Amino acid sequence: MIMIKSLNFKALIVSVLLLSAVLLGWYLATLPQAADTAAVDPEYAALMGGAAVKNSGMPTPAELGHTLRERLSDPFYDHGPNDKGIGIQLAYSLARVLAGFALAALVAIPLGFVVGMSPLMQRALNPYIQLLKPISPLAWMPLALYTIKDSSASAIFVIFICSLWPMLINTAYGVASVRRDWLNVAKTLEVSALRKAFRVVLPAAAPTILTGMRISMGIAWLVIVAAEMLVGGTGIGYFVWNEWNNLSLTNVIFAILMIGVVGMLLDLVFAGLSRLVAYND
Amino acid sequence: MQTDFLKVEALSRIYPGSRGQAPLVVFENVHFSIGKGEFVCIIGHSGCGKSTILNVLAGLDEPSAGVVIMDGREVAGPSLDRGVVFQGHALMPWLSVMKNIEFAVKSRWPDWRKDKVRSHCQQFIDLVGLTGAEHKKPSELSGGMKQRVGIARAFSIQPKMLLLDEPFGALDALTRGVIQDELLKICAATGQTVFMITHDVDEAMLLSDRIILMTNGPRARIAEIVVNTLSRNRTRNDVHKDPQYYRIRNHLVDFLVSRSREMAQAPAADSDPRHPPEVRPGEEMDDQGIAKPPPAQKQPAMHLV
Ligand SMILES: Nc1ncnc2c1ncn2[C@@H]1O[C@H](COP(=O)(O)OP(=O)(O)OP(=O)(O)O)[C@@H](O)[C@H]1O
Ligand SMILES: [Mg+2]
Numbered sequence: 001m002i003m004i005k006s007l008n009f010k011a012l013i014v015s016v017l018l019l020s021a022v023l024l025g026w027y028l029a030t031l032p033q034a035a036d037t038a039a040v041d042p043e044y045a046a047l048m049g050g051a052a053v054k055n056s057g058m059p060t061p062a063e064l065g066h067t068l069r070e071r072l073s074d075p076f077y078d079h080g081p082n083d084k085g086i087g088i089q090l091a092y093s094l095a096r097v098l099a100g101f102a103l104a105a106l107v108a109i110p111l112g113f114v115v116g117m118s119p120l121m122q123r124a125l126n127p128y129i130q131l132l133k134p135i136s137p138l139a140w141m142p143l144a145l146y147t148i149k150d151s152s153a154s155a156i157f158v159i160f161i162c163s164l165w166p167m168l169i170n171t172a173y174g175v176a177s178v179r180r181d182w183l184n185v186a187k188t189l190e191v192s193a194l195r196k197a198f199r200v201v202l203p204a205a206a207p208t209i210l211t212g213m214r215i216s217m218g219i220a221w222l223v224i225v226a227a228e229m230l231v232g233g234t235g236i237g238y239f240v241w242n243e244w245n246n247l248s249l250t251n252v253i254f255a256i257l258m259i260g261v262v263g264m265l266l267d268l269v270f271a272g273l274s275r276l277v278a279y280n281d
Numbered sequence: 282m283q284t285d286f287l288k289v290e291a292l293s294r295i296y297p298g299s300r301g302q303a304p305l306v307v308f309e310n311v312h313f314s315i316g317k318g319e320f321v322c323i324i325g326h327s328g329c330g331k332s333t334i335l336n337v338l339a340g341l342d343e344p345s346a347g348v349v350i351m352d353g354r355e356v357a358g359p360s361l362d363r364g365v366v367f368q369g370h371a372l373m374p375w376l377s378v379m380k381n382i383e384f385a386v387k388s389r390w391p392d393w394r395k396d397k398v399r400s401h402c403q404q405f406i407d408l409v410g411l412t413g414a415e416h417k418k419p420s421e422l423s424g425g426m427k428q429r430v431g432i433a434r435a436f437s438i439q440p441k442m443l444l445l446d447e448p449f450g451a452l453d454a455l456t457r458g459v460i461q462d463e464l465l466k467i468c469a470a471t472g473q474t475v476f477m478i479t480h481d482v483d484e485a486m487l488l489s490d491r492i493i494l495m496t497n498g499p500r501a502r503i504a505e506i507v508v509n510t511l512s513r514n515r516t517r518n519d520v521h522k523d524p525q526y527y528r529i530r531n532h533l534v535d536f537l538v539s540r541s542r543e544m545a546q547a548p549a550a551d552s553d554p555r556h557p558p559e560v561r562p563g564e565e566m567d568d569q570g571i572a573k574p575p576p577a578q579k580q581p582a583m584h585l586v
Contacts (some may be wrong), residue, residue, distance in 0.1 A: 184341050187359040189388035189438070199384065203375045216422035279375040280420035 023061050030060040055131045059250040085256055092234040097220045100159025108164050112171025133181045137162035137223050141230055152230035163216035170212025174205030207278035214270035221263045286317040286474055292347035294333050307333055308501040313493055318472040322485040325495030331478045332368055335444050339365045361389055364440035366448045370421040370431040379415040382434050389438040389533040405433040425453040445477040458517055482533045487520055494536050496545040503557040504544050510561050528563030
């Protein structure tokens with residue numbers, strides 16, 4: 001116990017040291033260049049130096065801190081299409097991810113059950129799965145835009161496609177590898193097919209299915225940024241692209257940070273769910 | 282005792298050889314029958330096909346040839362009439378002890394009320410001595426406790442016949458004794474028909490009415506069927522005192538040590554697989570092979586093992 005505690009403590013110290021080192025390096029790298037300040041009149045530099053760097057170049061840590069405080073204190077304001085709070089943009093992205101993910105789960109889990117339970121379906125569908133799985137989800141975007149004609153729905157479709165495969169494959173694998181003993185118990189108890197599916201196969205395969213869902217969610221959150229950069233309008237991906245066009249690297253870095261935080265929280269949610277259905281054998 | 286509650290006829294199991302290998306004949310032409318209320322054990326070396334036979338009886342495995350008839354009907358699939366205790370305990374690890382048994386009881390009697398299911402399950406949990414562990418998950422139990430849950434689950438559906446695959450293998454001697462006694466008691470009270478696999482000669486002698494001996498595999502067959510001539514109301518404590526005990530025991534051990542192998546190599550030409558020889562070790566045979574009770578006082582009590 002003491003060992004673990006001290007290990008955690010050491011890890012914390014190292015983490016903090018790493019962060020300080022990165023911040024310090026960043027701070028030093030974004031200091032106004034010595035050569036520039038020496039070459040010009042010190043008074044002019046004092047007047048102009050800071051401001052000139054601030055607007056176009058790399059932000060300093062202090063500037064990022066300022067932006068963070070400002071943007072997080074009012075995350076839900078809405079001043080027209082190009083000026084929304086970070087909370088609203090993230091909410092748009094999350095809504096698309098959740099919609100696409102939920103649709104994918106609705107298709108992938110029942111289909112995975114069928115594939116996992118029936119060797120015939122497994123063989124029949126496997127070539128298609130193998131063929132479709134390696135296609136980058138963004139490659140579907142033009143087709144989606146052409147057929148659906150709605151940019152937001154197209155983004156959802158792309159999320160749907162990219163979430164589908166890990167869930168489908170993991171569900172099929174989990175269902176196919178349910179222990180024979182448990183199925184035999186169900187058989188000797190003359191359990192109906194439906195009861196067997198929900199009371200034996202589903203709980204037995206649940207950890208594997210959840211792993212698939214977790215992978216899917218990770219990929220969906222990766223893909224949504226790119227998808228929104230393409231379709232534009234709203235969402236965190238669009239925000240990043242828009243701020244890049246405004247040449248506001250501070251906001252871009254801020255958005256990157258937020259994407260990371262939300263991705264981490266999503267993963268934590270699925271880690272928690274996994275723990276709920278986990279069992280020791 | 283009517284002798285055809287369960288009838289096994291010409292049973293064979295052959296696994297097709299993989300990639301040019303010869304097919305594996307696990308056992309062939311196995312005949313035996315079990316009477317209602319009879320307790321039959323099967324003994325044989327590992328791999329001779331005992332679990333395979335039990336799975337066929339359970340309806341979980343299909344024989345390559347032959348039929349199993351129970352209660353006048355051919356066994357064609359698993360049924361609630363036959364309760365199985367699996368060699369690996371086969372508990373659902375995500376369910377507690379209580380829920381594991383409830384799953385079986387609810388399958389057997391789907392329209393029972395909740396409290397009735399509960400009290401019925403509790404009764405069988407108490408029976409196997411797991412009172413207090415109802416809400417534990419299988420991973421929190423010892424190997425022996427898990428096996429006891431498996432036994433309680435099979436008993437709880439009150440099947441017409443119990444099929445036990447080495448149910449006490451993982452138990453310590455003390456618990457094993459307690460559960461053996463319970464099993465004896467239940468069988469005596471309910472007239473339960475039981476087919477059980479065991480490796481333990483003493484266990485077979487304590488529990489069973491007849492003991493089927495299998496030769497070594499592959500191509501295993503029934504070598505003979507030993508009739509247990511010990512008194513029917515034997516208990517674990519006094520069974521050793523019967524002089525018959527050591528005669529039967531020696532016969533069984535001798536079979537396991539040497540004859541099971543010898544017979545596998547040189548099949549006895551004279552024996553008819555439809556009627557495997559029934560032997561009563563320690564009792565003299567007359568010319569027809571029918572055992573006579575030993576004359577009183579002729580043999581001294583034997584303790585020379
Ligand atoms: N799926 C299979 N394919 C091929 N051979 C098999 C298969 N399952 C079992 N066997 C063979 O059948 C034989 C009998 O197996 P079984 O499990 O019935 O033995 P057992 O008598 O119960 O042994 P033990 O006492 O170790 O439990 C073994 O030799 C095994 O190799
Ligand atoms: Mg076995």
